[in-house]
């Protein structure tokens with residue numbers, strides 16, 4: 001087995017990778033830094049407190065009864081300026097007829113929320129009695145938070161990035177340095193050369209996926225409701241499909257610059273369309289079939305289905321089919337179009 | 342079907358290759374017999390690499406016929422690859438692998454042949470077995486490239502300028518290796534622009550210039566063909582000798598001046614040198630330098646083209 005060309009070629013990929021300390025550093029540090037950044041952005045926080053201003057002590061006193069408001073008392077002109085520049089969400093002023101004027105931007109959700117809270121606080125301070133008492137029971141359910149939505153998206157994005165950049169750059173580099181020319185002069189079957197890149201990505205997959213996944217699970221308590229086998233299977237399929245895409249992109253280009261351009265051209269639209277950071281449902285119905293056919297959409301939908309809704313193999317079949325088609329088409333084309341010099 | 346006695350290892354007929362406006366190979370015929378070491382000798386840009394890479398199946402010819410070990414690239418590429426050992430002009434190998442790892446990798450591509458350890462021993466790189474390729478000297482890199490060409494136990498070995506850029510000691514070391522392959526009966530096609538390399542290693546030589554073979558034969562035949570056995574070179578300081586008088590001497594074929602020296606092509610050294618000394622004495626010309634050498638392939642090239650193989 002250790003005499004098999006595919007084994008030796010994959011071993012070469014591994015050696016080149018681990019003997020390049022910088023590449024190793026960046027490929028490990030990126031997922032960790034990303035996860036850490038998210039940790040800071042999405043750590044558990046008390047509910048948002050809104051900043052509001054009042055122009056009289058009496059109004060300020062009334063507003064302070066509401067715990068969700070952070071109240072400052074300001075002279076009218078300054079208060080006006082603060083609300084215009086967004087330093088406070090709302091200003092409460094007394095009017096001549098004894099009523100209260102709220103100045104705020106009604107297109108800003110914070111403004112509308114401040115209006116509700118402020119009015120409620122002032123009405124109660126003026127003696128309003130609520131006819132029915134309300135008691136809060138707080139639920140912060142894992143699986144429906146933004147971070148739960150985000151982590152599968154980031155995992156998908158990571159698989160795409162690593163699988164496309166990794167093989168793509170190695171190939172362009174090998175072609176540029178004429179390493180490939182010597183390799184083609186041997187009887188090695190050419191598809192082994194390309195397959196070794198896919199195999200090597202498989203070996204790195206536990207790192208590519210494991211780091212953000214472990215971080216999500218242990219730090220944020222992201223649920224893993226579906227079968228782990230199905231999750232692993234979809235990651236493997238995604239890695240193969242994207243690596244094949246990387247081979248296709250690198251099949252002819254001779255310079256790193258050209259390769260970068262092509263890679264960005266293929267990845268950036270997917271970062272936007274495939275629902276990494278927000279749901280792809282926001283795009284018009286007309287383009288939904290196209291979005292659904294993108295490999296990144298397929299991976300992310302399948303990962304979210306599996307992790308958040310417990311989807312198994314059967315429910316992920318459509319996404320798996322999309323990835324399978326991309327894999328076969330890209331690898332086939334890469335093998336056909338590939339230039340060895 | 343009866344087989345011919347000595348099979349041609351490589352047969353090339355009317356080979357042509359043009360790059361945009363450059364005719365790199367312009368109608369070449371070659372026949373290399375099994376067991377011989379054949380040299381393609383020519384200056385920079387003569388078309389040696391283009392020719393050898395067409396034979397190696399790496400470059401496609403515009404027209405012409407190439408038959409390697411009785412097989413053709415169009416129909417038998419994978420069988421051929423198993424039988425050939427190839428050293429490219431400036432072979433590039435992965436810098437981060439060690440010598441051993443590189444040979445292990447190349448060995449895995451071939452069905453049979455010496456193991457990586459044996460290949461290391463053959464090219465005498467034992468000391469560098471675990472050194473990274475990126476850290477090898479020029480000569481060591483060339484020996485590794487040679488080892489990569491040997492791991493498939495090839496029937497035909499292509500060596501494209503195996504010693505270019507090496508210091509004399511490293512060159513001699515490689516020559517010794519190639520002579521061992523010759524002694525072991527391997528068929529070798531090598532290119533070079535060092536005439537002493539071709540003379541020493543090759544049984545037969547084809548001299549190439551501007552994409553054409555301008556002469557072909559054993560080094561001895563080629564040298565004999567110009568009818569000159571020796572070259573006498575002298576300098577006379579600032580004095581100007583009468584060249585016509587010297588040229589008229591018995592046994593002198595040709596007289597030229599080059600970089601302030603005078604070069605005579607002569608047939609009989611024992612008559613030409615005393616004659617020259619007498620003639621210079623008669624002309625009252627002082628002799629500051631006198632050298633003689635037997636005619637070489639370099640002289641053949643100069644005779645055929647009026648230029649030197651290496652312009653330095």
Ligand SMILES: Nc1ncnc2c1ncn2[C@@H]1O[C@H](COP(=O)(O)OP(=O)(O)OP(=O)(O)O)[C@@H](O)[C@H]1O
Nearest residue numbers: 360363365383384385386387388389390391392534
């Ligand atoms: N890929 C190419 N594209 C364009 N021109 C080329 C290419 N390869 C070779 N040539 C041209 O073809 C001619 C022959 O080149 P070749 O490399 O075969 O010469 P060579 O005899 O090997 O020279 P050297 O001793 O410098 O290696 C040269 O004029 C070269 O410029």
Ligand SMILES: [Mg+2]
Nearest residue numbers: 389390391430
């Ligand atoms: Mg050359």
